[in-house]
Amino acid sequence: MKLDYKKTFILGLGFFSASIVWPIYNNYVPIMLEEYIESAALIGAIMTIDNLFAVIFQPLFGSLSDKTNTRFGRRMPYLLIGVPLAAIFCFLIPSAASLASLMTFVIMMNFSMSIYRAPTVALMPDVTPSPLRSKANGIINFMGGLAAVIAYGVGGFLYKSNHAYPFYMASVVMVVALILLYSFIKEPKAVQLEEEEKIHQKDVSKNRSLIFMLFAIFFWFTGFNAVETFFSLYGQYILNIDAGDASILLTSFSLAFLAFAIPAGFIASKLGRKKTILLGIIGALVVFIPLIFIRNQLMICILLVIGGIFWACININSYPMVVEMAPKGGMGTYTGYYYFFSSCAAIVSPILFGWIKDMVGSYEPLFLYACVAFVLAFICMLCVHHGDISKEEMEEEKIKTIAENM
Template sequence: MGKLNYKKTFLLGFGFFATSITWSVYNAFMPKLLSNFITSSAIIGFIMTFDNYFALFIQPAVGMYSDGIKTRFGRRMPFLMVGMPLAVLFIFLIPNYKGLATLVAALLLMNLSMSLFRSPVIALMPDITPEEERSKANSIINFMGGIGSLIAFFIGSILWNLSPKYPFYLAGALVLLSFIILFTCIKEKRDVINYEQAEKKINFKEGFKVAFKNPSTKFLLMAISAWFMGYNGIETFFTRYGEMYLGIDVSAAAFSFTFISLSFLVFAIPAGMIGTKLGKKKTITIGLIGAMAVFFILIFIKNILIIRVFFVALGIFWAMININSYPFVAQMSPIGYLGTFTGMYYLFSSIANIVSPPLLGVVFDLIGFKWMFAYGLFFMIIAFLFIRKVE
């Protein structure tokens, strides 16, 4: 059995830190920027899914391509070297929009840049980690991601009140810092286990065929899609839900997600340890049952202080689900297909994230904001049914 290199895993966590703070700022504040021009929640939800259209087509391709290329910087690092600096540029440009067209152009280009490095940076974790230690490693990089989300929701909500530009500037600066740390500290030829053996040229057809050969892989991917349907829609629209239904301001609603981020952060490493001890499927199942219970209760609560208390519990259950899901997918990957399976993971989460915000927006437009948590509960139940079919 190989041992987990905690230092390298922690440094690699800056990649997840960068993506987490970016998407947390994006999901918390972009709907409000768009609402300056657009009144329909469904249209705002559709625009908020643009990143997932890129993820749907680009990330699986990038993941597969990064399995087979060979450069002096490694297989994954070249994508970070292009994508992360470009993402920083466009994150800075987003709040400096001159109208709806320039706002949408900036967010499109930021989404494209993020899609260039998300699969490769995540695939680095199993690249440098023995299989039996991947839940622990994923808990560490998700701990770093939790710090990113916490900064986004806590500091970002404070900065928003000073200027709507500042949360985006904060995210861009931290993505740049993360890139410098990753480029300086992670050397694939030195750090990747069986670096030469892992190289394998794969085409799309072969990649998909391998990924879907095992029925358990299919059911796991569908479960992943379902729980992201439930969670992402709520994350995307909670600031609007808070403003329109709870009657609180945008910064207070964004701050409320700090409670999920903080409990996720605290429980990230224990969730990985539980996944290692109990098994990934059992840990994910417990998390889904807990999330279903929380969503059911929140349907009937309108007090933001009580909601925040239940958000603490939701963060714990979400950690049990999220920390163990990607290692579960990576565990099913043959040698040479980690990038491919990483792309599959993002493909199915992206399908959910494409469908969920506009679908929830339609629900809001038709029957009101009241039913947001019922929507989340429905998809957590679907995910629970799928995960039970995974062997």
């Protein structure tokens, strides 16, 4: 079996279009809110709307897409509704003339994004054979990382010319991505979703593995989100560097993840997904433990680059493991589970570490906190016994694919 790279890169455009929005949204919407709101805490609360909506609506629309059966497919109707709406409200955000209109556009854009995010991601396992999903997810995440780089780079340049231009760029990218997805991606025929009771009766062990897998996802995103959120303050108060230098240091982590996203999928195809994730967690711990003590910027940069490589091993292979455990016709629902737990971590972790910082009076425990979270993720992963793919299953999938193409 060979991965259809053209189809996979086109699939990645859906993730690309969503990923180009969030850096622009996170960078510039707080500046707009500050014109009307003095409280930083209230601005921060407003900026968590995307994660709250991800927890509430993405599992809902992912599950609904499993049960949808139209001439446009199961997932595509949600893209055809959500993407144009998200593009319109993103386009309108910089034109807001009052707090009420700005909040309306922000809330509606976040809701519209929630409509199509899980169905878009579920398209990948729908059209990609099981053994190739880690490779495909690597490409899709590479596309998402590339979108973030473009959003920061090109978006920053456009923002200097006109504050509205980055939002216009994101809106155009979303519409173009939708046109390409609709034109080139043909969904497989709808399959009937198995009843929840039958799933539970059929394989209790698989359900147990799913629970541990989802908690592993929660814990490693708990560690990652704390570092991502507080590293600039850690740099300022612990490393004695300014926020700009801290941002550059953390960018080395993100760039390493981007560079290793595709190779991480290929490694999993050789070692297996679970082994690759466990290797990634061990590697992340090997990096984060020294960071508890090291204060030298060059050493920190080197370790963060290595950490980004191991983070790719974890992040690229977790979603394919979750959907591997999905019942027939349940890819959207299980995609929703994945985003529910990862989004919960994004909500809980900054609050939890913020509380710890207030208790100890320092940002110094940041990497210790991350290490504890990754250890918990490692323990959970040891209890996961499904979601990988055996050599026998790879051969069966190969024979099945050949037969379908004859």
